Amino acid sequence: MLPNACPKPRPTVKAPKGLAKVNKARKKLDDIRVYGPIARRKLVSMGPCQACGADALCDNAHVLGNDGAGRKGNFKGIAPLCRPRPEGSMIYEGCHAFSHRDPAGFRARFPDWNPRKAARATQRTWLKFLAGESVGLPSTER
Numbered sequence: 251m252l253p254n255a256c257p258k259p260r261p262t263v264k265a266p267k268g269l270a271k272v273n274k275a276r277k278k279l280d281d282i283r284v285y286g287p288i289a290r291r292k293l294v295s296m297g298p299c300q301a302c303g304a305d306a307l308c309d310n311a312h313v314l315g316n317d318g319a320g321r322k323g324n325f326k327g328i329a330p331l332c333r334p335r336p337e338g339s340m341i342y343e344g345c346h347a348f349s350h351r352d353p354a355g356f357r358a359r360f361p362d363w364n365p366r367k368a369a370r371a372t373q374r375t376w377l378k379f380l381a382g383e384s385v386g387l388p389s390t391e392r
Contacts, residue, residue, distance in 0.1 A: 286325030
């Protein structure tokens with residue numbers, strides 16, 4: 251037998267790998283670390299915007315940075331920032347989106363807003379809520 255003089259052709263494109271499986275227990279723990287308990291998320295979304303003071307629905311905005319590349323910080327660094335809402339004949343994009351789109355413009359529009367103070371105020375409100383104190387949220391009764 252003679253050895254094959256021609257090498258076998260190799261495919262130039264590798265076959266795609268399957269999607270990575272999600273570890274549900276780890277995802278649940280990471281969600282709690284990042285956003286806090288579900289009751290805290292709802293409390294933050296019902297509060298007024300920490301930047302403009304609007305009583306619109308708010309997002310849980312991470313205002314104190316992150317824990318590394320592509321990793322959100324702890325839930326204690328969250329402050330409520332408003333979502334997009336109608337404002338006259340226009341639609342205001344909301345402080346949360348505005349703070350990401352144009353950080354310098356956001357700081358210029360709200361020069362007195364301090365992210366550390368906003369996150370601390372949110373955490374104090376949460377602790378008061380846990381203690382059973384009134385936290386000044388809008389009434390849900392109709």
